Amino acid sequence: SQTIHQWPATLVQPVGSPLSLECTVEGTSNPNLYWYRQAAGRGLQLLFYSVGIGQISSEVPQNLSASRPQDRQFILSSKKLLLSDSGFYLCAWSGVRSWRETQYFGPGTRLLVL
Amino acid sequence: AQSVSQHNHHVILSEAASLELGCNYSYGGTVNLFWYVQYPGQHLQLLLKYFSGDPLVKGIKGFEAEFIKSKFSFNLRKPSVQWSDTAEYFCAVNVGSQGNLIFGKGTKLSVKP
Numbered sequence: 001s002q003t004i005h006q007w008p009a010t011l012v013q014p015v016g017s018p019l020s021l022e023c024t025v026e027g028t029s030n031p032n033l034y035w036y037r038q039a040a041g042r043g044l045q046l047l048f049y050s051v052g053i054g055q056i057s058s059e060v061p062q063n064l065s066a067s068r069p070q071d072r073q074f075i076l077s078s079k080k081l082l083l084s085d086s087g088f089y090l091c092a093w094s095g096v097r098s099w100r101e102t103q104y105f106g107p108g109t110r111l112l113v114l
Numbered sequence: 115a116q117s118v119s120q121h122n123h124h125v126i127l128s129e130a131a132s133l134e135l136g137c138n139y140s141y142g143g144t145v146n147l148f149w150y151v152q153y154p155g156q157h158l159q160l161l162l163k164y165f166s167g168d169p170l171v172k173g174i175k176g177f178e179a180e181f182i183k184s185k186f187s188f189n190l191r192k193p194s195v196q197w198s199d200t201a202e203y204f205c206a207v208n209v210g211s212q213g214n215l216i217f218g219k220g221t222k223l224s225v226k227p
Contacts, residue, residue: 034214034215042219043204043217043219043220044204044206044215044217044220045217046215046216049214090158102160102163103160103215104159104160105150105157105158105159106157107157
């Protein structure tokens with residue numbers, strides 16, 4: 001069966017520090033991968049999605065970036081965190097048979113920028 | 115731009131009460147519709163989805179949703195809620211060839227025992 005991992009589970013970082021959040025998927029090949037952010041009172045917002053290694057699409061301009069160095073690894077990064085980057089970050093994967101595929105979510109990383 | 119509206123931020127019900135959570139979307143083309151649920155301390159997970167066919171969709175745990183195209187709505191219903199239904203519920207729309215989900219802001223449901 002497929003599983004999705006995210007780490008760390010919780011992170012407290014000072015403003016201006018770098019960020020690296022990792023997501024890995026097991027039990028499937030060539031998944032579509034997604035990064036979402038859930039900020040307080042704002043629901044879930046798609047940040048990035050990837051349909052393959054090295055292929056990243058950005059939905060929202062910001063100081064975050066994403067990379068996909070391996071088929072089942074998706075990394076969210078920032079060179080300098082802002083206070084507004086605080087939130088709950090969710091990684092998700094879906095199959096590629098059609099664009100109707102259900103997305104499966106990881107446990108999330110709670111980021112607090114101070 | 116496409117958007118999804120969930121009208122209720124927090125709903126409080128007693129056990130056995132009936133539930134209806136509203137969801138409206140703004141997109142004129144073909145959409146796929148989803149309801150996700152996040153129980154306390156658990157992953158976000160799929161509750162039900164609509165792609166085509168019968169507009170009344172049945173999901174897990176006795177939930178159902180009705181797609182009304184003319185109203186751009188996909189409301190979630192359950193005839194009799196249980197304490198274990200306490201969770202946050204998210205409506206989502208899938209548009210475009212990449213399958214990107216657009217989520218509503220979520221509705222917190224609290225069920226009193």
